[in-house]
Every structure is written in C-alpha cells, then in structure tokens.
Amino acid sequence: MKINSPLQAYEHLPKTNCGDCGEPTCMAFASHLIDRSRNVGDCPPLTGVEFKDNYDTLTDLLAPEIREVTIGTGDHAITIGGDDVLYRHKLTFFNKTAFAYEVCDTMDEDELVSQVNKIQNFSKFYIGDFLTLDAVAVRCLSGDADQFANAVRTVMETTDLPLILCSLDATVLDAALEVASSRRPLIYAATTDNWREVAGLVLTYHVPVVLSAPGDLDTLKSLALTFASIGIRDLVLDPGTSPTEGLRDSFENFLKIRRAGIEGQTDIAYPLMAVPMTAWAELDGVSAAYWESVLVSIFTIRYGDIMIMHSTEPYSLLPELHIRDTVYTDPRKPVMVDSGVFEIGSPSRNSPVFITTNFALTYYTVESDISSNDIDCHLCVVDTDGIGVEAAVAGGQLTAGKIKEAFDSAGFDVREKTDHGTVILPGLAARLQGDVEDATGLDVMIGPPDSGRIPQWLESKWEK
Amino acid sequence: MTTTITIADLNKWLEDVLELKGVKIEGDFEIELVDTGAGVDSGVAQAVGYEAIQIAARLTDLAGALGYDVGSIGSAFAPLASPVSPVSSAIPQELIPATFEVGTVSEWKHGIEEVVLGATSSDGGTRKKTVTLGGENALPFYFDSPMPNPNHVSIDVFDMPIGMARAVRTNYEDVLEDPAEWAKKVVSKFGADMVTIHLISTDPSIADTPAREAAKVVEDVLQAVDVPIIIGGSGNPDKDPEVLEKAAEAAEGERCLIASANLNMDYQRIAAAAKKYGHAILSWTQLEINAQKELNRKLMKQCGIERKDIVMDPTTAALGYGLDYAYSNIERIRIAGLIGDAELNFPMSSGTTNAWGARESWMAASPIKDDSDWGPREYRGPIWEITTGLALALAGVDLFMMMHPTSVQVLKAVTDMLRGAGAGEGGGEGEGSTNGGGAAKIPDWVGMAIE
Ligand code: SF4
Numbered sequence: 064m065k066i067n068s069p070l071q072a073y074e075h076l077p078k079t080n081c082g083d084c085g086e087p088t089c090m091a092f093a094s095h096l097i098d099r100s101r102n103v104g105d106c107p108p109l110t111g112v113e114f115k116d117n118y119d120t121l122t123d124l125l126a127p128e129i130r131e132v133t134i135g136t137g138d139h140a141i142t143i144g145g146d147d148v149l150y151r152h153k154l155t156f157f158n159k160t161a162f163a164y165e166v167c168d169t170m171d172e173d174e175l176v177s178q179v180n181k182i183q184n185f186s187k188f189y190i191g192d193f194l195t196l197d198a199v200a201v202r203c204l205s206g207d208a209d210q211f212a213n214a215v216r217t218v219m220e221t222t223d224l225p226l227i228l229c230s231l232d233a234t235v236l237d238a239a240l241e242v243a244s245s246r247r248p249l250i251y252a253a254t255t256d257n258w259r260e261v262a263g264l265v266l267t268y269h270v271p272v273v274l275s276a277p278g279d280l281d282t283l284k285s286l287a288l289t290f291a292s293i294g295i296r297d298l299v300l301d302p303g304t305s306p307t308e309g310l311r312d313s314f315e316n317f318l319k320i321r322r323a324g325i326e327g328q329t330d331i332a333y334p335l336m337a338v339p340m341t342a343w344a345e346l347d348g349v350s351a352a353y354w355e356s357v358l359v360s361i362f363t364i365r366y367g368d369i370m371i372m373h374s375t376e377p378y379s380l381l382p383e384l385h386i387r388d389t390v391y392t393d394p395r396k397p398v399m400v401d402s403g404v405f406e407i408g409s410p411s412r413n414s415p416v417f418i419t420t421n422f423a424l425t426y427y428t429v430e431s432d433i434s435s436n437d438i439d440c441h442l443c444v445v446d447t448d449g450i451g452v453e454a455a456v457a458g459g460q461l462t463a464g465k466i467k468e469a470f471d472s473a474g475f476d477v478r479e480k481t482d483h484g485t486v487i488l489p490g491l492a493a494r495l496q497g498d499v500e501d502a503t504g505l506d507v508m509i510g511p512p513d514s515g516r517i518p519q520w521l522e523s524k525w526e527k
Numbered sequence: 528m529t530t531t532i533t534i535a536d537l538n539k540w541l542e543d544v545l546e547l548k549g550v551k552i553e554g555d556f557e558i559e560l561v562d563t564g565a566g567v568d569s570g571v572a573q574a575v576g577y578e579a580i581q582i583a584a585r586l587t588d589l590a591g592a593l594g595y596d597v598g599s600i601g602s603a604f605a606p607l608a609s610p611v612s613p614v615s616s617a618i619p620q621e622l623i624p625a626t627f628e629v630g631t632v633s634e635w636k637h638g639i640e641e642v643v644l645g646a647t648s649s650d651g652g653t654r655k656k657t658v659t660l661g662g663e664n665a666l667p668f669y670f671d672s673p674m675p676n677p678n679h680v681s682i683d684v685f686d687m688p689i690g691m692a693r694a695v696r697t698n699y700e701d702v703l704e705d706p707a708e709w710a711k712k713v714v715s716k717f718g719a720d721m722v723t724i725h726l727i728s729t730d731p732s733i734a735d736t737p738a739r740e741a742a743k744v745v746e747d748v749l750q751a752v753d754v755p756i757i758i759g760g761s762g763n764p765d766k767d768p769e770v771l772e773k774a775a776e777a778a779e780g781e782r783c784l785i786a787s788a789n790l791n792m793d794y795q796r797i798a799a800a801a802k803k804y805g806h807a808i809l810s811w812t813q814l815e816i817n818a819q820k821e822l823n824r825k826l827m828k829q830c831g832i833e834r835k836d837i838v839m840d841p842t843t844a845a846l847g848y849g850l851d852y853a854y855s856n857i858e859r860i861r862i863a864g865l866i867g868d869a870e871l872n873f874p875m876s877s878g879t880t881n882a883w884g885a886r887e888s889w890m891a892a893s894p895i896k897d898d899s900d901w902g903p904r905e906y907r908g909p910i911w912e913i914t915t916g917l918a919l920a921l922a923g924v925d926l927f928m929m930m931h932p933t934s935v936q937v938l939k940a941v942t943d944m945l946r947g948a949g950a951g952e953g954g955g956e957g958e959g960s961t962n963g964g965g966a967a968k969i970p971d972w973v974g975m976a977i978e
Contacts, residue, residue, distance in 0.1 A: 309968030
C-alpha cells in the first residue's frame with residue numbers, strides 16, 4: 064500500500080459519516096481500509112459517479128505491494144499474492160499459499176481420475192472448519208500435444224479445482240489451452256527459450272502465466288519487464304527450487320525478490336512459485352515425501368505464494384496444511400476466548416462438567432471434540448491468560464484457585480447444578496487433582512490428556 | 528438487419544473460420560470500432576488493440592489460405608510466421624534487459640549475544656566438546672550476514688520411564704530405566720549435540736525424589752557423555768529451585784544450561800546457583816515478549832547474571848496447537864534483538880518435543896468423524912516434530928530440544944543446508960552479492976518421471 068495511516072485514506076472518502084458502510088464514521092471506515100479488513104467498494108457513496116476519481120485514487124493507493132493474481136474461475140478460483148509486509152506480525156499475510164498437487168499425462172485414465180479425486184476430496188478438520196487442497200498441476204511427460212490435451216480434459220471432467228498446465232513446449236500448452244482456457248488455468252512456463260510463443264498464447268487465451276528463470280534473477284526480472292511491456296501482468300515468478308545442495312541459493316532468491324517487491328520495486332512485485340516436488344528428483348519413498356514437506360514449510364514461511372507437490376500421503380498433507388494455516392492465520396485475532404461455564408448440547412443434571420483453559424485454540428479444539436461427538440456437558444473455561452493447559456499448569460496460570468474462581472464468578476455451583484458434584488480436569492492438569500479437591504470440596508476426576516479421547520473416556524469412566 | 532458482436536466474439540469466430548478448409552467468403556466485410564460513450568480507458572484500448580491485431584493477423588492468414596497474395600498486407604503485421612503465435616506482432620523480438628538489485632537490511636546493526644555451553648579441561652570442566660549458540664547479525668539463513676554458528680540439537684533424557692508416543696518409545700525401550708545409558712545412546716547413536724536431563728521424578732506428585740538424589744543422576748549423565756548438558760527440573764515451581772540448585776552444585780564447572788528460570792517461581796535462587804557454580808541459565812517465558820524482556824532484565828539487574836550466560840525459551844507450541852503464536856513471538860524477539868533491544872538479543876531454545884503433544888503426531892486415527900484418513904501414525908509423528916522445529920529455526924531459534932532420531936537428523940540436515948557450508952568463513956556473504964545462483968542444482972521437474 065502506498066499509504067499507511069487512516070488519515071491519508073480519510074482524505075479521499077466522502078466525509079459525510081452516513082453510516083452506510085456499517086461503520087459509525089468515515090474515519091472508522093478509513094482505519095479498516097488501512098488494516099485491510101474493508102474494501103473501497105464497501106462504501107456505497109464512493110461507488111457513485113461523482114466520486115469516481117476518489118474511488119480510483121483510493122484503489123490505487125490501497126493496492127497491495129505484491130500484485131494479486133487469480134487462477135481458475137467460479138467458487139474454486141484462488142487468488143495469490145497481495146501481501147504488504149515481510150513479517151506476519153506486522154499486519155498479516157493475505158491469500159494463503161495455494162497448494163497444487165501434480166498428475167501427469169502418462170497416467171492411465173483410472174489412475175488419473177483416482178489421483179485427482181484424492182486431491183479434491185482430502186480434508187482435515189481444524190477448529191470449526193476443514194483444511195483442503197487447492198489445485199491440480201497437470202504435467203506433460205509424453206511430449207505429445209494431443210495426449211496432454213486429453214489428460215487435461217479428463218482432469219477437467221473430474222474436478223472444478225483450478226489447474227496448472229505444465230510443459231515448456233508452447234505447442235503442447237496451446238493444445239491444452241484449446242481445451243481448458245475457459246477455466247483460466249495457470250500455465251507453466253515462459254522461459255528464455257519459449258517466451259515469445261508463450262506470450263502469444265497468453266495474449267490469445269488471457270490466462271495467468273509463470274515466468275521461469277532458474278537461479279537467475281536478472282533474467283527473471285527481464286522476463287517480467289518484457290511481459291509487462293505488452294500488457295501481460297498476471298504473472299507468477301519461479302526463481303527455481305533447488306531441493307538440497309542449492310537450497311540456500313533458492314531460499315535467498317525468494318527472500319530477495321520479495322524484499323524488493325515489498326520495498327516498492329513493482330517490476331518484480333509478483334507472486335512467487337516454489338516447487339517442493341523437486342525433492343523427488345534426488346530422493347524417493349518416505350525420505351522424498353519428508354523432504355518435500357520440509358521444502359513446503361520453508362517456502363510457505365518465506366514467501367512462496369503457490370507451490371506444486373507430488374505426495375498426497377496423509378503424513379505429507381497434514382503437516383503441509385497445518386504449516387500453511389500457521390503462517391496465514393491472522394495474528395490480530397484474539398488469543399483468548401471468554402472465560403465462564405458454558406453449556407455444550409443440552410446438559411442434564413447427570414452430564415459431566417469438564418474444565419479447560421481460555422486459550423482460543425485449546426477451547427475450540429475441546430469444544431469441537433465434544434460437540435462433534437454429540438456429547439452433552441458443561442464446559443468450564445478458566446482464565447489462564449490465553450495459555451494452554453500444559454504450559455499453564457507449569458507456569459502457574461492454571462491453579463486450583465483459578466478453577467474455583469471460574470466457577471464462582473460464573474455463579475455455577477457444581478453441587479447445586481448436578482447430581483454428581485464432580486468436575487473433570489484435563490489429563491495434562493492431573494497434578495492439580497488434590498489441590499482442586501481441597502479448594503472446592505468437589506470430587507475431581509482426571510480426564511484424558513487429549514480431548515479427542517473424551518468419547519472413549521466417558522464410555523469407560525463416566526458412570527454417573 | 529444488424530447483428531452486434533463483440534470484438535472478442537469476432538476474433539473467436541475468425542479462429543473457427545481459420546480451421547475450415549476451402550471456405551468461401553463472398554463480399555466485403557468491414558470492422559468498425561465505435562466508442563460507446565462510456566469512455567475507453569487505456570486498459571480497454573490496449574485490450575482492443577490486441578484483439579484487433581489478432582483479427583488482422585487472422586484475416587491475413589485467412590486471405591492467404593484462400594489464395595490471395597497477402598504479401599503487402601502481411602507486412603503491416605509482420606512477423607506472422609509462428610503458427611502458435613499469430614499475435615506476435617505485439618511481442619518484442621528481444622527481452623528487455625534488466626539487472627536485479629536489492630539491498631541488505633540496514634537496521635540490523637546489533638548482534639545476538641554468543642553463548643558457549645560446556646567447559647573443557649582448559650576451562651576447568653570435563654567436556655570434550657562445547658556448543659556455541661547465537662552470534663547472528665541477521666534473521667536465520669538470510670544473506671544479509673553469514674550465520675556464524677550452526678543450529679544445535681539436544682535430545683531429551685528423563686530420570687525415570689515416562690509415557691511417550693509409540694514412535695518415540697521404540698527408540699529408547701532398552702534405556703528407559705537408566706538415564707546414563709539413555710544419554711550415551713542419544714549422543715553415540717542419534718547424533719545429539721547435547722543432552723537434556725529432565726529430573727521429572729522430583730515432582731512431589733510423581734515420585735518426590737529428593738534433590739540430593741536427583742543431583743546424583745546429573746553426575747551420572749556427566750560421566751556417561753562428553754557433550755555439554757542441559758539440566759531440567761520437573762516443572763514444579765515450588766520444588767524446582769531446590770532441585771536445580773543441588774544439580775548446579777553437582778555439575779560445578781561444567782558450564783551446563785540450567786532449565787529454567789520463570790517469573791512464577793523463585794528464579795533468584797536458581798539464578799544465584801547458576802552464577803555460583805558457573806552455568807548458563809535458560810530464561811523461560813510463555814509466549815509474551817514483554818514478560819521475556821522483564822525476566823531477562825531481572826536476571827541481569829537483580830541477579831547479576833552476565834549477558835553471555837542467558838539463553839531464552841519463549842515457549843514452543845506445537846504445529847496446529849499455537850505454533851502461529853510461538854512463531855511470531857520468536858520472530859519478533861529476534862528482530863527486536865537485531866535492531867538493538869538489549870533485553871532481547873540472546874540466543875533462543877525451543878522445547879520442540881512439545882510437537883508430540885499434538886494428536887496428529889501420535890493418535891492412531893482422527894477423533895473427528897468427517898476427517899479424511901490420517902494414514903499410519905509412525906510417519907506422522909517425526910514430520911510433526913520436524914515441521915514445528917523448522918518453523919522456529921526460520922524464526923530465530925538456535926537450540927532445539929527434541930526426541931525422535933529421524934526428526935533430529937532431518938532438522939540438522941535442513942538447517943545446515945540453509946545455513947550453507949562454510950557460511951562462517953564468509954561464504955554466505957560472498958553469495959549475497961551475486962544475482963541468484965544454484966541454477967545447475969535445480970532439477971527439471973516438469974518432465975520428470977517419478978516411480
Ligand atoms: S459509507 Fe462511506 S461515506 Fe458513509 S460513513 Fe461509511 S465511509 Fe463514510
């Protein structure tokens with residue numbers, strides 16, 4: 064963004080405080096423009112003819128440093144790029160890294176369909192939502208344009224996920240684009256050898272394109288400048304991903320390009336592609352899959368906006384999805400939830416009373432483990448300054464006194480509200496059992512160390 | 528009758544026409560671009576321009592196909608030779624030359640303190656090796672400044688058998704009852720740079736082992752291995768000061784890392800013991816940068832701990848269980864140190880073993896009904912520990928406390944690779960001045976066959 068204070072954005076707003084945007088004042092709206100939680104289009108008066116200049120000026124001033132590029136169409140379209148900072152704590156990162164998994168045109172049809180289904184169907188539950196994969200990269204191994212186009216057609220018939228079409232032969236890409244251009248695939252790649260032909264394809268089919276210059280930032284910039292000069296700006300840059308020996312160089316190239324982009328070098332301020340599947344060129348089996356995940360972590364943290372992987376084993380996908388969520392979670396979201404005693408489902412006088420902390424992640428994990436298994440209970444959320452159970456026991460933020468205080472200030476008398484007069488401590492807080500018994504006079508049971516085991520625990524231990 | 532078609536439609540139509548063999552077109556046709564009054568902005572004009580170029584090119588091709596001499600018309604749109612690129616007239620013949628340049632970060636002027644752990648005979652100890660942490664002048668692995676010391680791994684050893692994930696336990700089954708043997712195994716078999724002896728049996732709610740007895744275990748471990756060690760308590764804030772004091776005394780002169788001092792306990796007593804017996808101290812806070820500043824300040828000002836004797840543990844939360852907080856907290860601390868916060872520029876340690884608390888690392892299957900299959904857990908655990916550690920390595924952690932041998936091996940391999948061989952001798956800086964590199968080591972993955 065070219066501006067960084069709400070006042071600078073306020074200058075260009077209608078300044079009527081009409082409230083149509085849902086904010087009390089234009090100034091409040093301006094501060095949300097700066098923290099990027101609202102868009103210019105959210106101010107209805109600004110979209111009118113009389114404010115057209117203001118609208119355009121603001122849009123330009125607020126445009127993110129790194130250009131946004133959209134791949135695919137409709138509900139499954141993904142947007143990458145759009146960052147304004149180098150460190151997530153400075154604001155947040157926008158548009159999570161797009162994860163594409165590869166298939167190739169030498170797979171037989173059944174194999175192809177089943178792999179694409181695996182990619183589009185994988186989902187991992189995580190605090191109230193599902194983490195999923197984003198795209199399918201189709202690679203041309205056959206060297207044959209028709210065979211590649213046929214594979215692309217099969218993939219399109221199987222999924223609506225966005226596609227990356229991979230071949231360095233413009234004729235092959237052309238054949239695939241005939242089939243797939245309406246889906247706005249990303250094409251890989253324009254190089255120093257084929258860039259004129261690929262630029263021609265981009266002008267014809269209006270699709271985003273990857274520029275590839277392995278280990279050569281001058282050439283990468285040169286490609287980007289050249290494409291921009293003919294109006295092609297939906298670009299993704301691939302400086303090359305070296306899996307082992309050249310990893311340091313590749314890492315450095317990502318740092319350099321992104322630093323330049325955030326510092327205002329617009330010539331090179333495009334989304335970046337990493338290719339962790341290069342791990343499979345040097346390793347195989349579990350070692351390759353592990354190393355691929357290692358590369359995913361490195362380049363998700365340091366500036367990869369889209370990447371292509373091979374392994375769809377759960378032990379690859381789970382850490383990959385979670386590291387991406389780690390990096391792209393908005394650090395401005397609260398660490399803590401409200402403390403108190405809450406009903407989950409419709410608890411009766413015989414239902415259990417569980418204790419947990421007010422660390423948001425702990426709370427949401429426990430809450431979803433309980434409610435997704437249709438368990439009725441009371442959940443006592445103790446104010447531990449937003450620290451998880453194990454660390455809070457060690458650090459003294461979860462104590463018998465704190466637990467008693469949580470029940471007292473919620474006005475929840477366990478003996479009065481239940482027939483059993485029992486509370487259940489998290490397994491990781493077992494050492495507090497005696498103290499809690501003394502402080503509250505209640506029966507104290509020790510629950511499982513992981514709330515995922517609550518259903519089994521209730522079956523074997525809860526007889527009230 | 529008038530039919531309105533867009534330029535793009537016309538272009539598309541012509542494209543189809545081109546594919547017809549022996550097509551006959553009769554009469555003239557004319558293209559008129561009408562300004563609709565809405566104003567044609569430069570973007571639209573540009574787009575129209577491309578479409579027009581394509582149309583012209585296609586008409587030319589079409590005319591040629593129909594047998595007209597297009598030489599004279601063609602020259603206006605030359606070159607049209609490439610069948611793939613009938614629009615190539617818009618595309619320059621040569622790439623626009625460019626040089627990429629980017630600077631280093633000027634405000635990273637203040638180095639991270641260097642802390643040496645372990646004392647050899649020349650320093651009054653009995654260690655054969657020492658470990659040096661910190662000393663950075665940039666974020667980890669950045670080209671701005673070479674990273675003087677590699678990352679190090681200390682493997683956890685406990686003074687009694689404890690519950691652990693099956694994937695971890697299978698590696699230690701034979702040594703669970705004997706901390707000295709356990710320590711030997713992690714050094715000789717699993718490549719640990721250091722050993723952490725956790726005196727957890729001292730916890731009153733576990734076995735309430737007396738401090739004096741626990742100190743003997745520390746002596747045994749020091750006998751068994753020649754690497755520097757970390758001495759950890761049970762985490763019980765009431766008992767730990769006494770336990771760590773006795774242990775520090777038993778290990779006098781060996782320059783151990785005493786783990787740890789925390790604001791919620793008698794940190795002064797622990798600090799005093801570390802100082803008296805010549806050890807470094809681990810300053811542990813919980814995901815809070817200001818608390819970390821406060822504790823470091825108190826250790827220095829109130830307890831007289833020297834700067835070269837402080838390592839920080841700002842808390843490690845596992846991947847999926849708060850790693851986002853841990854990551855940003857550590858990255859903020861490191862950047863604050865680099866730009867000159869003298870209460871935060873110390874090396875950092877991570878309890879990476881916490882990754883094994885994540886259910887994904889040890890549970891046989893997902894407890895959530897709608898989840899996709901999680902697959903075999905023996906592969907999930909180590910990569911969970913690796914990913915947790917690696918993220919924090921990138922944020923600024925120097926020392927990792929870990930458990931699974933595979934995780935240790937992979938984390939060391941990747942951090943060494945990122946640091947670059949010979950970086951300490953200035954190799955990293957040299958590479959920083961080139962524009963890219965490593966091209967030869969980038970595999971051609973597009974056409975690569977995978978078994
Ligand atoms: S809608 Fe626009 S003009 Fe009205 S208060 Fe919001 S920002 Fe101001």
